[in-house]
Amino acid sequence: MPNRVYLDWNATTPLRPEARAAMVAAYERIGNPSSVHAEGREARRLVEEARATLAAAVGALPRNVVFTSAGTEANALALSPGLRGGAGEPVQRLLVSAIEHASVLAGGRLPAERISQIRVTRSGIVDLDHLRALLADGPPALVSVMAANNETGTLQPVAEAARIVREAGGLLHVDAIQALGKIAFNINAIGADLATFSAHKIGGPKGVGALIVAEGLAGLEPVLRGGGQELGRRAGTENVAGIAAFGAAVKAALQALPEDAKRMTTLRDRLENGLRAVAGATIFADQVARLPNTVLFTAPGLKAETAVIGFDLEGIAVSSGSACSSGKVQPSHVLSAMGFDGTVAQGAVRLSLGWSTEPADINRALEAWRKLGNTLLRA
Template sequence: MTTAAPRLYLDHNATAPLRPQARTAMLEALELTGNPSSVHGDGRRARGLVEAAREALAAACGVKARSVIFTSGATEANTLALSQAWQGADGPIYPERLLISAVEHPSVRSGGRFSPRQIRTIEVDADGRIRLDHLDQLLSEGGPALVSVMAANNETGVIQPLAEIGARVAASGGLFHVDAVQAAGRLPVAPKDWQAHAISLSAHKVGGAQGMGALVLASSAVAPSALLVGGGQEHHRRAGTENVAAIAGFGAVAREIADCHAESAELLRLRNLFEQGLHHICRSAVVFGDAALRLPNTSCFAVPGVPAELALIACDLKGASVSSGSACSSGKVGVSHVLAAMGVDETLARCAIRVSFGWTTTEADVARFLDLWGEVASRLNPAAVQHAA
């Protein structure tokens, strides 16, 4: 009797498998009883786990613990940041406009607490990098702005020039928010170096639990108005009883974030091996954003004549989990707004597949997927595959 091969998981940008240290911390937390807002011993033990995790996340980001606000995930963190009212060190700040890039995550594209008429879109170039000249133009056109830009794109992995963007926003007197969800664990996360006022993080992208995120402030003196009110949790910045177990798991990963960064060199090697193998199998393959600086684990590619919708189904049936883009847009395969903003032809964009590697990925996984992809592409478009002589 033959044993079926384990599924091949290459969708870490959607969610990463739970890391052992996170699992251990969460199970230990689940053994405790107590509301972290309670003053008795059980409550204080729960509060201790929350504050230890807060310290770990703050240290990983180079800020003070009070600057970390735990949320239900990155979508809530983004919405919390996209506020028309901030409390600044010298008094209230009221940004009049929201400037976002054309390749942002849907939770930023929705505008948070800004109305549609207040939102302007910053154009990107053919590789998905923000056009700094267009940002300069938008910053000069009106009153104070809040600028929200992702550190690295979830679909293509393209990294934005955050320090340059932050310097421009600072010179204009605006506020700067960075969606650092995909960068965490793969790149150094440094809100102060970026001159960012706040960054959003998500636990499940780095091997923590789903349903847990954080908004990290560069300084606790400058913060957006609360989104959820009715309690004093998170220093009155996010009401609601904290998810102690998920927070403990997030903290466990944050304490070892340097090890996560150390994985990047191996992930880059695996990505390069994959892309070399892809071009050997399908010479017509296009890797989006390959001329730009990208995350080491992400490859978004298309093979003309191999539709993503059919390819995803075929890969899934063969035991491989890959993606056509943002998991938050799952349910149907449409044209990516990211690729559209980059000027990619719609026909080619409909063939886009994303593979994203992570801490569980091995060289054997890459080889296995290349073999599998060759079979899928050959069946869907035989002319696209370079067959050995």
């Protein structure tokens, strides 16, 4: 579709040229990475090179990277009922922040009665005092706090959460899917025990994710059983082409990160100023640290579904929040957790930028918003 502007990068990203080249090259090879012949060894080399690239990017050891089919599967693998905490005692419950991705809120493989939610503040930051209270009121826990929220872009205090959780004898899982390639992330510096990632959020292909497990962590139970792939932690022949492309995307994203983050911050701030100038628009969580590329806004009387359709008709791709609801425009559970009522939660629109977003794209989006704000909201 010509002349369209894509501002839904938090949902998925275009395939980076480097990732495309790596994928095409891998598809030209035929080996199974578990085979011992030359073709198999070549496929294994591609997988291990990507594993080393991702590990180096986030401060992990290659042997602790587990490739999966998606970020959702990586989250399910991380939320394992067999994990053991700092004292070797099995974790007996799961604490998740109320703004987590649906795949984390679902609790992985832990039963619903063992799952509790951690409150967040009006700005969308996890309430660490509530986390402390929950940890003190029960047995060792597995805690899941995302690095950056996919709707508001808020950065979470994961390093402080890790310290609190460790002191309580628990484990911390960090969903870093939106963080990778947008901000610096180091699993060791944070002190997380598990971290999850997804290729298609950073310019890799859909259908590839990864879980990183801290050195020495015990009790991780596979979701998929069968062969001994991924050191017995995830059965099934590895997606060689997708994994090779994931590695290439990680390398390209990390190389461009400093300049991309600076440029996107400038464009984001310009976009927000333009949105505020029309129809009394407000930006959520604009007073706290956020991703450089994410804007979640609303205006009095705005309906997200109408706005998303309106932007689309103007040639602008935006969203109402998470893209994991079968295409349905639903009230934001993130805003509800932040204390906003249903009317506000139903009127939030997200615009997210990427490495190829240009000033002209921001101009188009603001032109579309001026048209929408002066018609839909005043009709």
